[in-house]
Amino acid sequence: MDDKKDEVYGDHISHKFNDELMELKAEFLTMGGMVExxxxxxxxxxxxxxxxxxxxxxxxxxxxxxxxxxxDEEATLIIARRQPTARDLRLVISVIKMVADLERIGDEAKKIAKVAMTLAEEGHAPRGYVEVRHIGVHVQTMLHDALDAFARLDSTQALRIMKEDKRVDEEYQAAARALLTFMMEDTRNISRCMSVMWVLRALERVGDHACNIAENVIFMVEGEDVRHTSVEEAERVVTG
Incomplete structure (x- = not known):
């Protein structure tokens, strides 16, 4: 792992270039903390x-x-000014992609906040909050670990996050089925339960974006694109 880290963050003749790369990394993690x-x-x-x-x-x-x-502007300027070679280009391109995922996670949080405002005005807590808490903790952990994997260039941890994404999907489907059953039993709860369904969907999407970040960490460290591949194929890249 240490050799691979050196390949990604090797020393450059230009100390200014080193500083720019480290600043890019630091600002990405700042944005990640805000989105968390x-x-x-x-x-x-x-x-x-x-x-x-x-x-x-x-x-x-x-x-x-x-x-x-x-x-995005900072990363684009680095590419234009420095014309980075493969190891550094992987870092800059990955940051651009991961920034987009962080922004979308922020959008999902905003969707949840809108639902929270609506339900707060109604003053009645519908079913599904237990599931929201459970899936919420799960995807928050995935996001935190994805950012940590980026900070430490840990492709092994990134692989674990990819494996967790399937579990989140299963938890979401189980929670959705439970809410549907509850709505069928008492139609008066349909509106409020549908709101919670939207929250669960937003949380499931947060998990998807955390998984995307993990895939980009693997690309940065291992130099292979594992998007649209199976977890088993990604594991061969990381452990191979």
């Missing part, structure tokens, strides 16, 4: 019926959008 908080707060706002916190999440989404634009 957005997801956590969105779930909390929903469960607690906290409309004020939900509104704050919607306002903070603009900060996430600005960071996306800033990071």
């Amino acid at each position: 908080s957005q997801v956590e707060n969105a779930i909390q706002a929903l469960v607690d019926g906290d409309g004020h916190l939900a509104e704050q999440i919607r306002l903070n989404d603009k900060k996430v959008d600005r960071l996306e634009v800033s990071l």
Whole structure:
């Protein structure tokens, strides 16, 4: 692993280039931390019926959008000025892709916040919050671990995140079936339960984007694109 790290973040004749790459990495992790908080707060706002916190999440989404634009511009300038070779080009291109995933995770948090505001106004907690908490913790852990894998260039940890994505999909499907059953038993709950269904779907998408980040970490470290491949094929790349 250490040799592969050196290949990605090798020393350059230009110390300025080193500084630019490290700054790009640091700003990406800053954006990642902000998005992590957005997801956590969105779930909390929903469960607690906290409309004020939900509104704050919607306002903070603009900060996430600005960071996306800033990071894209910085990465593009690095490519234009430095014309990086393969090892560094993988880093810069991966950051551009992962920034897009972080922005979309922020969008999913904003969707949850909108639902939280609506349900807070109705003043009644529908079924499904237990499932929201459970899947929410799961995808938050995936996101945190994906960012950690990026920080440490740990393709083994990134592979574990890819494996977790299937479990999240299964949990989402089970929760959706439970809510559908509840709605069929009492049609008065359809509207509120449908809102929770949208939240569960948003959380499932957060897991998908965390998985995308993990796939890009593997590309950075191993030099092979594992998107649209099976987990078994990705495992051969990481352990091979």
